[in-house]
Amino acid sequence: EIVLTQSPGTLSLSPGERATLSCRASQSVSSSYLAWYQQKPGQAPRLLIYGASSRATGIPDRFSGSGSGTDFTLTISRLEPEDFAVYYCQQYGSSPQTFGQGTRLEIK
Amino acid sequence: QLQLQESGPGLVKPSETLSLTCTVSGGSISSSSYYWGWIRQPPGKGLEWIGSIYYSGSTYYNPSLKSRVTISVDTSKNQFSLKLSSVTAADTAVYYCARHPERSWFDPWGQGTLVTVSS
Numbered sequence: 482e483i484v485l486t487q488s489p490g491t492l493s494l495s496p497g498e499r500a501t502l503s504c505r506a507s508q509s510v511s512s513s514y515l516a517w518y519q520q521k522p523g524q525a526p527r528l529l530i531y532g533a534s535s536r537a538t539g540i541p542d543r544f545s546g547s548g549s550g551t552d553f554t555l556t557i558s559r560l561e562p563e564d565f566a567v568y569y570c571q572q573y574g575s576s577p578q579t580f581g582q583g584t585r586l587e588i589k
Numbered sequence: 590q591l592q593l594q595e596s597g598p599g600l601v602k603p604s605e606t607l608s609l610t611c612t613v614s615g616g617s618i619s620s621s622s623y624y625w626g627w628i629r630q631p632p633g634k635g636l637e638w639i640g641s642i643y644y645s646g647s648t649y650y651n652p653s654l655k656s657r658v659t660i661s662v663d664t665s666k667n668q669f670s671l672k673l674s675s676v677t678a679a680d681t682a683v684y685y686c687a688r689h690p691e692r693s694w695f696d697p698w699g700q701g702t703l704v705t706v707s708s
Contacts (some may be wrong), residue, residue: 484654504691513604514693516694516695518695524700525635525685525687525698525699525700525701526685526695526698527695527698528694528695528696531694531696540702569635569636569694571636571694572661573692573693573694574692576649576692577638577652577653578635578638578692579638580599580635580636580638581635582634583635
């Protein structure tokens with residue numbers, strides 16, 4: 482099973498700043514089969530990025546994904562108030578598909 | 590617009606079987622392009638994939654839960670269901686259903702339903 486480790490655990494930033502979230506895999510994720518989700522309190526996760534770098538339908542272009550192999554990054558170029566939430570990465574290249582433990586993005 | 594809705598008891602006793610149903614609306618569960626999955630999230634914790642099913646009935650499960658999980662589909666009702674046997678307090682979680690391409694990302698998700706295991 483591939484273990485995904487997200488860092489930092491909590492990221493404190495202000496609106497307008499740039500956020501960089503990391504997801505590191507215990508072994509290579511085949512074909513960059515990695516997704517990112519946003520989850521707000523009391524809500525289901527929302528797909529942001531799939532295939533490591535493809536934005537899902539309706540996702541603003543301030544969200545971008547990059548990386549390959551074992552190291553992946555979600556970048557939010559300029560934080561909006563609605564972006565403060567928990568973010569999860571998921572690998573689906575190897576069964577069982579697994580999720581990271583999450584990064585909490587909070588307002589500084 | 591495709592929507593998924595979980596339903597089932599919110600409280601289950603230890604050692605009993607948890608049963609949930611996901612109803613799909615705005616689209617057909619018999620779509621040849623998608624699988625239908627269950628994911629859970631213990632309170633304050635991360636996400637765990639439980640298993641998935643194709644409309645034909647083909648299933649695949651997380652090995653960590655495989656011995657206790659059964660997922661089934663009812664295409665006539667546009668629903669799929671989860672049964673998790675011999676539950677303990679560790680199975681207390683919000684359970685989500687979601688659609689996904691084969692071995693792929695999950696989108697969309699249902700709103701989730703909290704199931705508490707307690708006597």
